Amino acid sequence: MSQSLTEHRIIFKWTATVLAAVAVLVGAPLLLGRLTPAGTNWERLSDISQTYGTPLSIAALAGVAVSLVYQSRQTAVTYAEAQRASHRQLVIMAIDDPELMVCWEPFTVPVTALDAKQIAYTNLIVSNWSADYRLKRFNDAALRVRCETHFRGEIARKHWENGGADWRRFAEAIGTPRLRRFVSAMDTAYAAAVASGPPRLSSSYFAPPE
CATH class of the missing domain: 1.10.287 (Helix Hairpins)
Known part of the structure; x- marks a missing residue:
C-alpha cells in the first residue's frame, strides 16, 4: 500500500x-x-x-x-497484484479442502496431507517474496538474508525440495532476469542450508504448554 x-x-x-x-x-x-x-x-x-x-x-x-x-x-x-490475489485464492481453497489439492501438480517427493497443506502455504510466501523482489521492493542483500533464514525451517526445505526445479523451469521459460536471480538466490541458500545440517523441525517451533 x-x-x-x-x-x-x-x-x-x-x-x-x-x-x-x-x-x-x-x-x-x-x-x-x-x-x-x-x-x-x-x-x-x-x-x-x-x-x-x-x-x-x-x-x-x-x-x-x-x-x-x-x-x-x-x-x-x-x-x-490482481493475478497474485487470484492465485492465492485458488491455493487457499485447496488448503481448506484437501480433496482439491490433487487438482494441482503432483509433489516430486511423497508427502503427507499435512505436509501438502504446509508446502502449499509456503509457496504462497515465496511467491509473495518473488513478486516484491521483481518490483524492486527489496534488494539483493535483503533477499539473501530472507532466503538464509527461511531455509532454517523443515517445511521450507520440503517446499524447495519439491518445487525448486519447477521454479527454475518457470524462470527460464519466462526469461525475466530478475526472476532468474530470485530463483538462483533461493537455490544457493537452500544448498547452503542443507550442507549446514538438519533443519529445525516444525514440531520444535513452539514450547510445550505448561
Missing part, C-alpha cells in the same frame, strides 16, 4: 509540473502582449522567446513521457 501511495505521489508531482510548464508556455505570449509597451521590437522578443521556449517545450515533453512511464508501470503492478 505504501509503495502504491508513493508512486501516486510521484505521478501527481510530474503531472503538476507538466501542467505548470504548459501553462507558462501558453500564457507567456498573452502576458507579454499586455505588459509590453508600444514600440517594442517584437522580432527581438521573438528570438528570445524561441531561445527559452524550446528547452521549456522539451522539458514539458520529458515530463509527459516520465508521467506515462509511471502510469504504465502502475498499471502493470496492479495487474500483477
